[in-house]
Amino acid sequence: MMTTRAATIPKPSGSPELIFSWRKVEPPVIPRLLALGIGAALVGFLIGAVRIQVLAPEKISMRQASLIYLRDDAEGRAWTLLAQEGGPFPARFEPHQWQGLAELENTALDAVRFKPRPYLPAMQDLPRPNQLDSLNLAAKGEVMLPQRRAAPLPIPDLIELKLAPVIGALSGISPAETPRDLPAFEPTVTAEMAAVSWRFILELDPSGTVIECIPLAKANAADVTVLENWLSRISFPPHKGPSSRWIAVQIAFTNQPLDGTEAR
Numbered sequence: 424m425m426t427t428r429a430a431t432i433p434k435p436s437g438s439p440e441l442i443f444s445w446r447k448v449e450p451p452v453i454p455r456l457l458a459l460g461i462g463a464a465l466v467g468f469l470i471g472a473v474r475i476q477v478l479a480p481e482k483i484s485m486r487q488a489s490l491i492y493l494r495d496d497a498e499g500r501a502w503t504l505l506a507q508e509g510g511p512f513p514a515r516f517e518p519h520q521w522q523g524l525a526e527l528e529n530t531a532l533d534a535v536r537f538k539p540r541p542y543l544p545a546m547q548d549l550p551r552p553n554q555l556d557s558l559n560l561a562a563k564g565e566v567m568l569p570q571r572r573a574a575p576l577p578i579p580d581l582i583e584l585k586l587a588p589v590i591g592a593l594s595g596i597s598p599a600e601t602p603r604d605l606p607a608f609e610p611t612v613t614a615e616m617a618a619v620s621w622r623f624i625l626e627l628d629p630s631g632t633v634i635e636c637i638p639l640a641k642a643n644a645a646d647v648t649v650l651e652n653w654l655s656r657i658s659f660p661p662h663k664g665p666s667s668r669w670i671a672v673q674i675a676f677t678n679q680p681l682d683g684t685e686a687r
Contacts (some may be wrong), residue, residue, distance in 0.1 A: 584678040586612035588653065593622065595670030596659070606656040612676055616646045621674035623654060628667050631659035650674060 435441040493499035518524055587608045592601050619642045634649045654672075662668060 424592055432681055464678050524572055584680055586617060586676045587679040588612070588621075588650070588674045588676055590654075590657070590672045590674055593671035593673055595668060596672070600660050601672075602657055606653065608653055610649050613646075615643065617676045619646070621650060623650070623672055623674070625654065625670050625672060626660075626667050627662070627670060631661045633657065633659070634667060 493502050589605065590601060592598050621642075622639040624637040624639065625633050628634055633655045636649070636654050638647050640647075650679050654674075659670075
């Protein structure tokens with residue numbers, strides 16, 4: 424009988440019983456550093472060269488539109504109704520456009536409005552007063568009312584009047600500075616003279632004397648001369664200043680007594 428013996432591999436003393444060598448192999452350091460440098464340079468280049476700009480979408484608005492004019496006839500009203508009913512905003516019933524709304528409101532107000540009953544006062548007959556009172560007759564020879572004689576009215580003395588000129592301030596002089604003492608006007612004032620609106624421009628020296636008189640009204644030359652002579656005799660209030668001054672006055676006519684009283 425033959426027996427076989429398994430071959431045994433001699434084992435080194437002190438070594439682990441492993442089939443493969445599982446020791447970790449450390450790669451060299453220089454290739455790793457080189458790869459890291461290349462990657463960092465590539466990332467830096469991409470960050471500096473590539474720029475991403477995000478823009479908001481531009482809103483484009485249409486600047487054109489269509490406008491259709493419809494005539495006020497049956498066809499135009501039909502197209503208008505079709506556009507209102509078939510458009511994006513169909514027409515709806517508006518209460519204020521209803522013709523019967525006013526009548527309905529009046530009916531509702533009449534229903535809630537307070538209606539008082541008409542006031543009918545009760546009529547009563549008033550007693551009739553006696554309109555025929557007894558008359559108190561005076562006795563024979565008795566005077567009912569005292570006799571009184573009216574005093575005679577005093578008859579004022581008649582004063583003869585005549586038309587005389589007066590002056591009024593227009594410019595350059597105040598009404599308070601208008602002279603009150605006017606010289607007597609001897610000529611008779613005619614109707615033609617009184618009908619003219621007389622205005623004069625006067626030049627006064629510092630003492631108030633009239634140096635020059637310029638008429639502004641177109642009238643009879645004789646009447647102008649008479650009024651100029653009368654104005655040249657009027658003394659106006661003096662004024663402060665070495666040179667003369669110009670004023671404007673108007674002349675009117677009033678009734679004045681012949682005796683010279685109330686010369687103004």
